[in-house]
Amino acid sequence: MKQQPEMGMNRTGVQMSPIDTTSMQSAHPTLVTPVPPGDESALAEMRSRYINEADGLGSVPVPGTIHGAITTGVSMLTGNKPQLLLDKLGERLAFERTGTRLYDALITKFTALQDDSTSMTLADLQKIRDDEVRHFRMMASAIETIGGDPTSQTPCADVVGVESQGLMQVLTDPRTTMAQSLHAILVAEMTDNVGWEQLIALVEDQGQMSLITDFSVALDEERAHLQQVQRWYEEATFGRSISDGAVVDDVSDMNTSAPLH
Numbered sequence: 001m002k003q004q005p006e007m008g009m010n011r012t013g014v015q016m017s018p019i020d021t022t023s024m025q026s027a028h029p030t031l032v033t034p035v036p037p038g039d040e041s042a043l044a045e046m047r048s049r050y051i052n053e054a055d056g057l058g059s060v061p062v063p064g065t066i067h068g069a070i071t072t073g074v075s076m077l078t079g080n081k082p083q084l085l086l087d088k089l090g091e092r093l094a095f096e097r098t099g100t101r102l103y104d105a106l107i108t109k110f111t112a113l114q115d116d117s118t119s120m121t122l123a124d125l126q127k128i129r130d131d132e133v134r135h136f137r138m139m140a141s142a143i144e145t146i147g148g149d150p151t152s153q154t155p156c157a158d159v160v161g162v163e164s165q166g167l168m169q170v171l172t173d174p175r176t177t178m179a180q181s182l183h184a185i186l187v188a189e190m191t192d193n194v195g196w197e198q199l200i201a202l203v204e205d206q207g208q209m210s211l212i213t214d215f216s217v218a219l220d221e222e223r224a225h226l227q228q229v230q231r232w233y234e235e236a237t238f239g240r241s242i243s244d245g246a247v248v249d250d251v252s253d254m255n256t257s258a259p260l261h
Helices: 018-025 041-053 066-077 082-113 122-145 155-172 178-205 209-238 246-252
Strands: none
Touching (some): 155 178, 178 209
């Protein structure tokens, strides 16, 4: 079973080779006009050109059904922005899909390590994983309800897919400990909570009141997930829970009513 990190021959720091470090930090004598340290103006200029020439990150697809076209048209006539709502629904769909995969990976790691450093159980993890699947299906149904296509990838869905790659890499790296894996899950759960809060506010703003109840239930479940994961992470890292739900309180007090390929 993986334990806490140990002291060892970590050679990544400059203190491991002070002579070579001094030489590296000194300007080479053959350089007549050495580049000032930390000057990244040329890189910034190149990035600026790409930014100004780039197209947007995809688009929200036009409705592919008569029902979708009518629903979207009526929404636009009443002053709403259905494309924004569809984009954000697609974002949550993608995030819940990724959440399912993150917990699949955590279940595999928990089973392989037989880790007993936390109060977490396999049944706990399976329940949260099943909640994520249910939220994913709920989101797909919501997108269809307002005339969208849940199989399309919207711009925001694309963004969260890229954002989540690093979290997945942590979970699937065989070298990471349970504490390190739970830290990645904690990042995902905090983001998930804010995302649901913002989505509920947007849905309410656009008058899609039929979606509020199910989304509010999902938010309550995600808050419970966050509280559990925070406790497990602290147990795995410090040997006990030290915050008494402080992260959950911070998220819920923000008052922001916020991929399975």
